[in-house]
Amino acid sequence: MEYTMNCRERYAVIELFDCITDAYRCFLNGSRPSQSAADVASLIYLGVCGVVAGEDRVSVSSKYCHQNTGELTCISVTLVEKIISSLMSQSQPAEVVSYCVEVLRVLFQDTDLMSQLVRLFQNEDQMISHLAAKSVSTCVFYRLHKSRTVSPVWQQKCVQSFNSSPPGAELDACLWSLTEVLKRLLKGAYREILEKLLEAFDSSLSALCSKFLPEGRKKAAHPLVDFISSRHWGTTFYLLLDLLEVLTASSLTCGAGVCLRSQRITHIHSSALLTAVSLSSDGFVKKRALLLLKKALLQKAGEDWALEEVLSPGLKYEHFNSDMTTLAQTVLTAVAANWLQGVHVGSASFFGGTRRIQGDKSQKSDSVMLRTVSLLLLKSMVLHIQTAGGTEGVDSAVHGYLQSLWAFLRRCSVQLTEVTHLCCWISLVFGEQDDDMMEAAKALLSIFLHHRPICGLDDDAVLEAACVSGFNPHCHFLLLLQSVSFDHSILLDFLISAETCFLEYLAQYLKYLRTDWQGFTAACARISVSDCPVLWQESLAYSCGGDMAVSTCKGESEQVEFSPCFQPTDVISPVERIGFIAGLRLVEYDSSDYSDPENMELSALDIEQETSTPQVSIRQKEYKSSDSTLLSDPNFPLERRPDQHSLPVIQNEQASCTNMAPPSGHMSCEMSTRVVLCLSQLSEVVTRLQTKNLFPYNPSSLLRLLAQVNNCFQQWHLSQLNKQ
Template sequence: MEDFLEVLEQLYKKVLRGAALEHDTQGYVCYLNPAWPDQDGSPASSSACADSPGVRGECQQSPAALSPTSTAPVGLKIRAQETALLQLTVVQVMVTRILSVETAFRAKQRYREIVKILLQSSDFDSKLTCMFQSSDKLLSHMAAKCLALLLYFRLKEKITLSNSWITFCQRNLCEYSENEEVVYCLYTLTAVIKEIFKDTRSQKTEILKQFLTPLDATFEVFYNSLFSQHLANLQDTSKIVNSLIYFLELLELLIASRIHLGLHFPCQRIFFLKPSCVLHVITWLIQAFVKRKFIIFIKKCLLRKVGEDLCRGPVAAFMPPDEHLDGDMLALADAVLQAVGSGLLKTLSVHGKPSCFGGGEVQPGCECLPGPDHVILRAASLLLIKSLDIKFQNCASAKEMKVDLQRFMSELLAFLKPHLEPSVWSQHPCEWLSRVFIEQDDDMLEAAKASMGIFLKLSREYEAAESLTQEKELWHHHTHENGYNPHCIFLFFLKNIAFDSTVLLDFLISSETCFLEYFVRYLKLLLQDWGTFLTICKDFDVMDSNESTNICGCISSLGHDRSSNQTEISLLAALGSHRNAPARDSWAAGAASEPQNLVVISPETHATPPASRLSSPQPSQSLVDYDSSDDSEVESTDLCSANSKQTSLHQEAVKKTQDMVGTSGDEKELNLELPSRPVFPKESNTPSSVAHDTAPDNTVHEAGISYRTVKCFEQLQGAIYRLQKKNLFPYNPTALLKLLKQIEAKCNKSMNAL
């Protein structure tokens, strides 16, 4: 046994280095062919290796046949396990070397010959699957990893999958059972598909098609069997938990291959055809982390982000259209809403032990702040808001949409209310979104985009119906009451980032969120709904100055106590009082010469509203200084190189931006002559300069939020212009700058009308 292990160790070291093997291939095969399990626990093939002089000569060892009586049975079994583990490790490293481009051609050829001879053995796969039943979990796990790599090797080399492996899968997946083989079978399937996704040099679609074809029908059978289980009838719930987790990962990979590779197998639609099975798991009396995984999985499906960790490359070109995908998404959204209507949110346990690194318990004596599970809060919220968006885009009845929105948003806000500060509801229901998603930028922007989609859909329906003014006012009140008004959501977002234009620039450059698409849609809405925006800004100022003010009550005065035109006139009158101040040549120059995000207002002239809970703190120094001086060129170059690789989704968003805004007309006009003077004048460095203006004492109160918002747009436009001028912006910002210029023109036009 000792000699046998030493020979294997020498072979392992050679393969690990990628060294060429010089001697008889068959001799290596007999060392690597596992003999587990055996009656006496010893590698039966070791005696045959004694007749392989070529291998002995290279390894400078002379392995001898093992005698079961030479050592104690327990010790012999342990040594046999060590031998089997080493054999599996050598095979894994050998296959990895074959797949690596760094391995020398000569060595790779010898490794390939050895592995192919191993696979010719009809019982080789059976030996590995038998190890799944071992009491040694490490051995079972190594056998599953080794088998997955060998299956992938078969697919790459166009070797037909063995009948023993297909039979093993069909037998274990025909119905759910509590044996360990089911878990390892699911693990192996998942590992093979992951290897296919990671390969950048092969035809992924063809390889995956070859792998899924014999198992397609089996997945649906197992899906129905697994999710029809009743926990009360199971002896060991930990086994079904493992099966659920591995099968959920397998489902995600199947759906990801549908989106990214264009495959169309029935097994890829199982979840969408029967989503209630998966949603039902959330109601089971099962560990919280399992429910969390399922909710996040459904959220990824609705956002079409399944498999995003593995599918980072561009979507395959000329991919055949998936005619069922939109319908499947609608069916999933309907199933989610139906589950929420049946009380799904009430079954979620948001309170629990805090998460710890590695899943351990909090040590005694360690302070831990109690609080809800924000992962569940975010996922459940986005799940509902995205489902409403998908459903409404396929719904034609404004009345039906309004009823559904009232119903489900009330359900969501009632679910969130115990876990958020009570003042959120006393101030403004629309604040729920920024509070829930404050720690997750990508989900926050997805939720904001979905809520805007709901708002725009309802707006179009009301405009098409030519609703009366009073009904529109009630609808505007409805948008605030149910927390989906896009102006409020955007203003809360700006307040959270302290009106920092560099944060907006970071979002625009990054491809990790949908901010570009969301921002463009909001700017287009802002151009059409400028008067309402100013009214809401005034209500925000009132809310900041008096926390007890209820914004919903304020909004109801849109058509009674004051009109949007009156608000606009009062705001622009305050802004117009500065028109005699020194003007800048351009927004770009102003953004370069001013401290970012600071609005200088004289405290000696205007009574500053008392700081409230909603008042934004002063922004900290930005991580990236987007200065326009020549010294910043190196920093800007590094910034561009760090963000130059945009994903296909980001590129698609850029194209949507161009299409939404329109690129027709004289492009020289957009390239990019900034305005001769800004919407807002440059404040003097002397704080008392504002005291000489003729604005009334309540100017700050009237113009605070709107002033800072347009000021932020001004600085953002200047920063984009400077980066584009140096060819450092990662994509063409022409359409975006066109929108910002149109907003500027709207402000100037309103000021000139005074």
């Protein structure tokens, strides 16, 4: 300490700031500072302690102290993190590495800098508190990585804060710090260290969540009201929700091992989380809580930052099924108790804030909230069906939940109040998010398949009732294809991407389609361009260069029908049609580099992985470069296609559709022809990629389903011709 006091007499604040800045620049450039490691360590220590011990501050003018001491602390704390990050990156020269190691030895062994950094957690300046938490997290992770030991000072501070601290800066810093350390361990697949750290915090985290999220809806309301009255409640609660997602994600890494209570908090305290959604006035808190519950139900907690192979060990922990059932039942119980009535959805947000224009009826509701609530309820219904079995009581309850969802959506969305065909709701709500749309479509298909055999109605009546309730799977599939302009290459991207469950959904739907072609054709007659949401029509108009014929029908209100620039009755070659449809795509996929097919789940298809030939991963750009030119090549041999006559037959059938007298039959033929053409093109390109060993899994089962659908179409068309 005598050495430190000598430094205090020797350096003024300005000199400290300049020296630390010079050292920071050196580390950024990959060189070592001119001062010794001990001198740099002392400078850093003085800079960190400058705002902690006010009576020991360097004697300078009060004006300068107030304005610049905080900046000195910030750069000093940031320099500590930079030094540790340089060591972990392993990209520095050997002499710089040894220099950094010596600086850290002096800081954390001779001067006990960790205690000073932890004290900054309670600083009123949010910038200083956050930078301290960031630096401490890096130090803790570095120590865990190097010596497999937890910093006792940091652990004691966090445990104490979790047990006793009210919402505020100190608790916020501890929550953020622990969350960051756990995230890094999950990203790096440090399973043993992660388990050890979670065990150390298990009891304190359980106590913290029991205080913020008491079990039981009746017990949850009163404490939450008390916390909401606190000025810091919103920020603290949001950070707690971030921590809960990390804990939930860590439970997916347990496999068949022991899962701690803290890792199950999201499921155990789900009732209190739902209560927070209805009671909180902070929109960001509501949204974060709902997203947490949705990710827990979909088993996607941590998907944005954790390694997929870490979160998918195969086996689940002992209480996994019961926890999922508890979460689903909690959601359904809340919905039955009119929980949705208390969920208020604000206006859609954008980078400028939230639109609040008086008299603006075109304002859109927050689509994230609508999607999350919808998917949360749909997934809970599916789990309820799977656990309760097929009974009439379950079926009537499912219809009640769906009616509650429709009432909620109509109350919150102006667009949905104008929909006459309720099956369009899924596209209006989920159209901006592919992964959620596929999850919703798969859930609604499961609900329909459960409802179909126990309702006691014939097939036509079942589909009519499904349309009235908005879950006709044929309509959903047709609207999905319309939304991508019947572009098979987009479907291919969905198939090879691990970001959606499209493979499972498509396989399940095609299996059902084989058994109900009549219901499919009825849906084709029902779906028209006017059924498309306005968003899709605008996208189609933009893709066609604005060449859209618009006709207005006068009535009580103006209704606009869009006639696409492409007329399906025009007879063109399959290759030309492929080129046209490709030109209508809504999204430019040339720049997409996010499809990761290496870890596709294929359980829904019961696909057997090939063992004779290695699987080659393929991304969007690889497909574009190797195969997209073949689609527009008129000289491409037909014998390379899975069905030599499928596309020419479809072309001839499309031409013959123009001679069919009944308007409904004409519409049905046009729509079904476009659907089967799209699926045939998809089958063709998947087959070509498979022959080149470029497809990421064995698609034989999928190709068989697509061929069977094509056969159903040909048989149906022949029957239509015989009726003429």
